[in-house]
Amino acid sequence: xAVRREKAERLAxxxxxxxxxxxxxxxxxxxxxxxxxxxxxxxxxxVGDRAAxxxxxQEAFIxxxxxxARFDATRGSVRSWLLSVVRNRAIDFLRSRAGKAPKLTFxxxxxLEARPAAERTExxxxxxxxAAEIQGALGKLPGEQSKVIELAYFGxxxxxxxxxxxxxPMGTVKGRMRLGLEKIRGELAEGLA
Amino acid sequence: xxxxxxNRWSEDLAAYMLGALERDEAAEFERHLEGCERCREERRWLxxxxxxxxxxxxxxxxxxQLREALMAEVHDDVREAQARPAxxxxxxxxxxxxxxxxxxxLLVAGVVGYEVGNDGSGGGGASxxxxxxxxxSVKMVQDGDSGTLQLSGVHQLPPDKVLEAWVERDGQVxxxxxLFVPDRNGQAETRIADMxxxxxxxxxEEPQGGSDQPTGEPIMTMAVPQ
Numbered sequence: 001x002a003v004r005r006e007k008a009e010r011l012a013x014x015x016x017x018x019x020x021x022x023x024x025x026x027x028x029x030x031x032x033x034x035x036x037x038x039x040x041x042x043x044x045x046x047v048g049d050r051a052a053x054x055x056x057x058q059e060a061f062i063x064x065x066x067x068x069a070r071f072d073a074t075r076g077s078v079r080s081w082l083l084s085v086v087r088n089r090a091i092d093f094l095r096s097r098a099g100k101a102p103k104l105t106f107x108x109x110x111x112l113e114a115r116p117a118a119e120r121t122e123x124x125x126x127x128x129x130x131a132a133e134i135q136g137a138l139g140k141l142p143g144e145q146s147k148v149i150e151l152a153y154f155g156x157x158x159x160x161x162x163x164x165x166x167x168x169p170m171g172t173v174k175g176r177m178r179l180g181l182e183k184i185r186g187e188l189a190e191g192l193a
Numbered sequence: 194x195x196x197x198x199x200n201r202w203s204e205d206l207a208a209y210m211l212g213a214l215e216r217d218e219a220a221e222f223e224r225h226l227e228g229c230e231r232c233r234e235e236r237r238w239l240x241x242x243x244x245x246x247x248x249x250x251x252x253x254x255x256x257x258q259l260r261e262a263l264m265a266e267v268h269d270d271v272r273e274a275q276a277r278p279a280x281x282x283x284x285x286x287x288x289x290x291x292x293x294x295x296x297x298x299l300l301v302a303g304v305v306g307y308e309v310g311n312d313g314s315g316g317g318g319a320s321x322x323x324x325x326x327x328x329x330s331v332k333m334v335q336d337g338d339s340g341t342l343q344l345s346g347v348h349q350l351p352p353d354k355v356l357e358a359w360v361e362r363d364g365q366v367x368x369x370x371x372l373f374v375p376d377r378n379g380q381a382e383t384r385i386a387d388m389x390x391x392x393x394x395x396x397x398e399e400p401q402g403g404s405d406q407p408t409g410e411p412i413m414t415m416a417v418p419q
Binding site for chain 1: 204210212239256260262263268370372401402405
């Protein structure tokens with residue numbers, strides 16, 4: 001039997017998940033009301049237009065609903081998990097829109113050779129990158145670090161693609177990713193101190 | 194493991210956490226991660242930084258129709274499930290016939306034979322099918338209407354991927370609701386609640402959260418003798 005909305009609202013996310021797994025629409029609705037805004041914002045940041053962000057967000061939440069809400073509490077919070085589902089859907093959407101194969105069978109050389117150079121480098125990176133301003137902790141990073149993190153996380157580019165796009169050695173790209181994450185982590189730790 | 198080994202892998206950690214390693218690289222990194230407490234500790238330390246990224250985007254107000262459309266679909270599912278007889282409830286994701294044909298075609302091309310056994314208890318006991326499919330050892334234990342699919346030798350998955358099982362019956366492919374992942378020894382197992390009429394079982398790698406229909410090449414297909 002479905003729980004009443006008022007009761008569902010009092011439950012923590014981790015308590016809602018088993019109810020969602022049992023196909024409780026009230027529990028699912030509360031989950032959406034809590035995290036739908038962040039999910040849509042993330043999808044919009046990645047795909048860059050509202051209609052596509054709406055589609056991605058809906059697909060992500062429906063996949064959570066229909067898959068029995070396979071949430072593993074050992075891998076983080078419900079919110080982080082939900083946002084990672086949204087991020088993956090959005091990146092898949094970007095790749096399909098760009099005519100790329102899904103990452104499962106991704107072959108960068110074939111994809112890169114199939115398109116003009118101008119299309120495959122800066123333009124594509126910019127298109128993915130300019131959906132929104134960098135905010136929060138990311139905004140405090142040196143540009144060279146925030147750029148590689150953005151291209152990876154919000155653009156779905158691999159480190160080797162980023163190295164090609166920016167004309168950098170792969171080791172430099174990975175090093176900047178690491179420094180950037182460490183800096184964000186340091187900011188968070190200071191904020192908690 | 195010496196310090197230089199660790200440092201070599203440690204360079205990949207951030208790229209791995211940002212989803213920026215290629216599939217093979219990510220799988221290799223995960224194998225290392227299992228045996229490297231220092232890398233696991235570094236990952237735990239950096240995890241909040243990665244989790245901050247989606248929170249750092251400019252907030253957008255989701256359109257009202259998104260919530261309405263989502264909940265309409267959810268309520269449709271609930272109504273549909275309530276209208277179905279219990280035995281058919283697992284047939285939630287009826288897929289295009291073409292997908293089913295593709296599975297059958299793979300089957301014709303790939304299936305060689307089976308070892309079929311039972312528990313020796315006489316009618317109604319569990320039966321077992323076993324096959325080696327490439328690097329995988331597959332065991333399907335069927336007990337009454339339900340079954341358990343056990344895979345050995347499964348490669349490690351990137352963090353954004355899961356395994357999803359599918360069954361085909363009456364020419365239709367249906368998703369098995371529970372998603373699963375291999376453990377560190379490459380063992381993976383899922384339960385198929387309703388084996389009634391199942392002709393083929395298939396497993397694909399799918400994005401986290403699963404898919405409504407198979408999107409990747411099957412890592413195994415197995416026919417179930419009727």
